[in-house]
Amino acid sequence: MSVAALSEKAALVPGAAPDIEPPEAIDRVLHAAQGRATLGISPASLALAYTDWAFHLAQSPGKWQKLVEKAWRKSLRLNRYVQHRMRGEPFASCIEPLFQDRRFRDPKWQQWPFDLIYQSFLLNQQWWHNVTTGIGGVSRHHEQVVSFVARQLLDMVSPVNFIATNPEALDVTVREGGQNLARGAMNFLEDMERALGGKPPVGTENFEVGRDVAVTPGSVVLRNRLIELIQYAPKTKNVHAEPILIVPAWIMKYYILDLSPVNSLVNFLVNQGHTVFMISWHNPGPDDRDLGLEDYLRLGVLDALDAVSAIVPGRKVNAAGYCLGGTLLAIAAAYLAQRGDDRLHSMSMLAAQTDFTEAGELTLFIDDSQLNYLEDIMWNQGYLDTKQMAGAFQLLRSNDLIWSRMVQQYLLGRRETMTDMMAWNADATRMPYRMHSDYLRKLFLNNDLFEGRFRVNGKPLALADIHVPLFAVGTESDHVAPWRSVYKINLAADTDITFALTTAGHNAGIVSEPGKLGRRYRVSRRRRGENYIDPETWYLTTPSQDGSWWLAWAEWLAQQSSGKAAPPPMGSKAYPVVGAAPGTYVFER
Helix, strand or coil, rough: CHHHHHHHHHHHHCCCCCCHHHHHHHHHHHHHHHHHHHHCCCHHHHHHHHHHHHHHHHHHHHHHHHHHHHHHHHHHHHHHHCCCCCCCCCCCCCCCCCCCCCCCCCCCHCCCCCCHHHHHHHHHHHHHHHHHHHHHHCCHHHHHHHHHHHHHHHHHHHHHHHHHHCCCHHHHHHHHHHHHCCCHHHHHHHHHHHHHHHCCCHHHCCCCEEEEECCEEEEEEEEEHHHHHHHECCCCCCCCCCCCCEEEECCCCCCCCCCCHHHHHHHHHCCCCCCCEEEECCCCHHHHHCCCHHHHHHHEEEEEEHHHHCCCCCCEEEEEEECCCHHHHHHHHHHHHHHHCCEEEEEEEECCCCCCCCCCHHHHCCCCHHHHHHHHHHHCCCEECHHHHHHHHHHHHHHHHHHHHHHHHHHHHCCCCCCCHHHHHHCCEEEEEEHHHHHHHHHHHHHCCCCCEEECCEEEHHHHHHHHCEEEECCCCCCCCCHHHHHHHHHCCCCHHHHHHHHCCCCCCCCCCCCCCEEEEEEECCCCCCCCCHHHHHHHCCCECCCCCCHHEEEEEEHHHHCCEEECCCCCCCCCCCCCCCCCCHHHH
């Protein structure tokens, strides 16, 4: 595209800041065009990481020697294994898959020659991990990026992904006479047709919002530019005096917390005798490009809090926030404390971070180069698209979310049974340009909130000003909000903190209804003024127990209650009912 064409295109960007000079606009349009081809990944960021790694490796002859020695030892070990196996003798495996690697668990992988194939792959993968890590002078971030990219490239050529080297796929193909491949081809064509047509995945039609999921009865009692506030109908004769206000993440639809009735956290709380309010976020478009993080605070949490206080007058509020919603709730709590506003009775943070220095592999996509690239993409279209966000999250767990699904659906010809959570996961939302830039730069990159530099109305907030009782939940397998990062709230808030750690990941760990098999959790309380315990010591000294953390949270919420009262009316004179749950914003595409 010519410079003149780029200039013309830049002039047509809707809502773009008028003070941007034409040359800068040209750069931004160019980056935005490139971003569509790279799924939002900055080539410059990758090049910087690779250059840092390559130059330092080139100047590390001791590392070369160590790598040669490792390669030689691995070759000898594999050679001994091959000799014994060719003679039909049993011999210990050269290497075992990591605990979380489920690709080679089928017994067929222990048969010759597939055992040799998968062990060669794992040895090679282990060697490349040594190549990309432990090099003196390479920045930690660049080392993580290079190691991550190497792992992605190796995962692409895993023997599991090819029919000739996958014994499971070969066995199915022989038994079914190739019918699995025919089904796989049909599955691929159907998925491509849906993707090109902007349609959701196969099976999502069985989980219609308002019919199959998000069905807890309630009413919308507030609608502004950014949120709808849902008040859920009571199911008990009397309710706990203090209502609960839930702030979900705006990167996702709220009904992750109100899925099917059996695993709906909202339904569980209502049945426990709580008056529950839920924020449902508007799905932003180009006209919302200038909504910032302060707008989400004011139009989101603070407006919702005003409505709850009016509908349940004279009562403080138990607030809960999930994921980004929990981070925003922490900002709101610090802001209210700074102003001397005591409407919060307690605070619960579910898989939510306040410190972002150890925010998991998501930080691989967060540096100055990457954020500049993302900001140019968002500037051009006014928001970050759902596909760009989904691509990053899928890469974090490519084995589970990309390659294993392709093997199941296209090689084995088996359609994955759609679940309510999978259908919800496909119902993504966008992120406004200004808000997402605020969030990534101020919180993720600069860690302003935890370090006391985040400002509202020009004044910095301090998490240490939060004195209400706090319940925090982390999940052991979380790739988005690692539990040790969530645990750092113990270093900031000056209050009683109950911390729970549950099994499973970011979503499945939070949606953990009582009665679900295989779930365990740890929970303990640290009173205000007690000494800090580091996360490793806490994990070793806090006993694990069977069951759902929901029950421990329900007990904690009951302890925060000042008694029982008759259920409040649905809405009020100032906040009349404007529609039935689940509202209208949840249907925005």
